[in-house]
Amino acid sequence: xxxxxxxxxxxxxxxxxxxxxxxxxxxxxxxxxxxxxxxxxxxxxxxxxxxxxxxxxxxxxxxxxxxxxxxxxxxxxxxxxxxxxxxxxxxxxxxxxxxxxxxxxxxxxxxxxxxxxxxxxxxxxxxxxxxxxxxxxxxxxxxxxxxxxxxxxxxxxxxxxxxxxxxxxxxxxxxxxxxxxxxxxxxxxxxxxxxxxxxxxxxxxxxxxxxxxxxxxxxxxxxxxxxxxxxxxxxxxxxxxx
Numbered sequence: 001x002x003x004x005x006x007x008x009x010x011x012x013x014x015x016x017x018x019x020x021x022x023x024x025x026x027x028x029x030x031x032x033x034x035x036x037x038x039x040x041x042x043x044x045x046x047x048x049x050x051x052x053x054x055x056x057x058x059x060x061x062x063x064x065x066x067x068x069x070x071x072x073x074x075x076x077x078x079x080x081x082x083x084x085x086x087x088x089x090x091x092x093x094x095x096x097x098x099x100x101x102x103x104x105x106x107x108x109x110x111x112x113x114x115x116x117x118x119x120x121x122x123x124x125x126x127x128x129x130x131x132x133x134x135x136x137x138x139x140x141x142x143x144x145x146x147x148x149x150x151x152x153x154x155x156x157x158x159x160x161x162x163x164x165x166x167x168x169x170x171x172x173x174x175x176x177x178x179x180x181x182x183x184x185x186x187x188x189x190x191x192x193x194x195x196x197x198x199x200x201x202x203x204x205x206x207x208x209x210x211x212x213x214x215x216x217x218x219x220x221x222x223x224x225x226x227x228x229x230x231x232x233x234x235x236x237x238x239x240x241x242x
Contacts (some may be wrong), residue, residue: 004140005043006042006082007043008078008082009045009075009077009080010045010050010084011046011083011139012030012046012047013026013083013084014027014084014093015094017051018051019051023088025049025226027046029084031081033082044078044080049096049099051140052068052071054068054099055068057102060109072102075118081123081124082125083096083099083121083145084125085125085217087127087128090133092140120151121149122150122151125145144172
């Protein structure tokens with residue numbers, strides 16, 4: 001029986017509106033990744049976050065006119081979340097930070113077993129930049145995503161260029177597309193590895209636990225997905241389709 005198709009949701013956190021005359025390099029990289037994910041049976045869409053009225057705050061609904069509740073529903077329905085951002089002043093864009101801040105509400109939205117809405121989902125970062133700048137920006141994104149419950153498989157940073165090579169440079173760059181192909185293979189393997197681990201263990205549905213904070217009492221515990229234990233091992237996250 002074939003594995004069910006994975007749903008992907010990608011946020012383009014460029015400061016540029018989709019309706020503007022200037023094209024987004026972040027959008028090019030995200031589309032390359034979605035194309036690569038499609039070869040593994042994962043399909044989804046790109047949302048230009050700046051074109052939605054995402055109110056500032058850390059709740060799931062910040063009142064009248066807030067676009068986040070609808071976007072949050074799509075996040076929860078997805079298996080794979082992607083945050084794509086340019087680098088500004090050595091950091092993720094303010095739009096990316098806004099999206100991440102709104103998911104802070106997940107910390108208080110646990111189910112009866114203490115699991116956040118992000119339980120069992122994996123995430124990836126796509127950064128328009130290279131070397132130290134991209135590594136630092138990705139570190140900020142990954143820290144925030146793990147904090148709100150997503151699993152980050154190893155080797156899933158998509159990055160390329162410094163933005164000055166232009167849109168055509170991204171389109172013609174084989175290294176950029178190669179990075180996306182590699183990341184897609186790992187990304188699609190992680191959710192399926194999580195389900196397989198639960199099946200093998202004979203303990204499907206029972207989450208593992210870890211301390212809620214590093215310095216808090218050990219009695220304060222929250223569940224984490226099975227993928228967080230086994231999904232990080234590159235030997236199990238093969239670059240080939242499952």
